[in-house]
Amino acid sequence: MLGKTEAWHILDAAPGARLIAGIVPGTPAEDLRRDILAGQVINRAVYREVSAGDSLMIPAGTVHALGPGILLYEVQQSSGLTYRIYDWDRPASAGRALHPSQSAEVSRPVTAEPQPLSPAPxxxxxxxxxxxxxxxxxxxxxxxxxxxxxxxxxxxxxxxxxxxxxxxxxxxxxxxxxxxxxxxxxxxxxxxxxxxxxxxxxx
Known part of the structure; x- marks a missing residue:
């Protein structure tokens, strides 16, 4: 299967640190596609507060991004594929190109839940x-x-x-x-x- 499924394990997180892990549940796929093409997908993003020891599975097609104050370990499917869906209103540049049409085709209205750690040996x-x-x-x-x-x-x-x-x-x-x-x-x-x-x- 094409795509890039990832796993994130939070090594350290500042108090209140958050990341984006998916889209608001119940969002119709066509609405997500329209918002991506219009540059408004951030309005549907789900923010998750995380702590050290949390783990998240990020299936291919899940809208995701890191917030400040987070150090993590990442494992991913063998793929170099990345579609940048939004760039926090920074000016577009060749080094940070956006991929709205590709993102609209592959993004899915799903969420990812942090899994807390059981600290046993x-x-x-x-x-x-x-x-x-x-x-x-x-x-x-x-x-x-x-x-x-x-x-x-x-x-x-x-x-x-x-x-x-x-x-x-x-x-x-x-x-x-x-x-x-x-x-x-x-x-x-x-x-x-x-x-x-x-x-x-x-x-």
Whole structure:
């Protein structure tokens, strides 16, 4: 399927920070299309207040945008496709072109709901779709045993503390916002330490 489905995990958010995650429920598709072409889609946007630890699935075709004061981790379907539907009334430029006709064709009147985090240790699946799985890994020095099982890469990013990665007798320490890409053929590996990390892989 063409498009760009995304997952957002909020790493940090200022008090009252908001993002746009969809269109007012009940909006007819033809009304959404008309407002996009008229440059008035912002009047139908749904704003969501978010906190650190929230996760959102943003299916392809969902109108979405970040507000100020938000730091997030994003996983997306393998696609470089982006249609800019509105640019906050800034003057148009070649570097920030708008795509009203394309946006009107693909945008859907749907919303995305933030999913709060359950802060338990271990492995927690945050979001899943046909294109990727996003998981939270957390430990208080209890080793986490993982396995690529020759099925998918594992992309790991530490977001709190330090994690020591043990692979076939070798080890590396990952600090906050350091990442590592483990190939599907790697097999078993272990993570140890007092840490929180995000892992993305194929479903």
């Amino acid at each position: 271990g492995v927690q699946e945050l979001l899943r779709c046909a294109y990727f799985v996003l998981e939270r890994l957390a430990s208080d020095h209890t080793p986490l045993e993982r396995d690529t099982a020759a099925q998918s890469f594992h992309a790991l990013t530490v977001i709190r503390g330090k994690a020591t990665l043990h692979v076939h007798g070798a080890s590396w320490t990952l600090k906050p916002y350091e990442s590592v890409l483990l190939p599907a053929g790697l097999g078993c590996y272990t993570l140890n330490g007092d840490f929180e990390a995000l892992s993305s892989r194929l479903p």
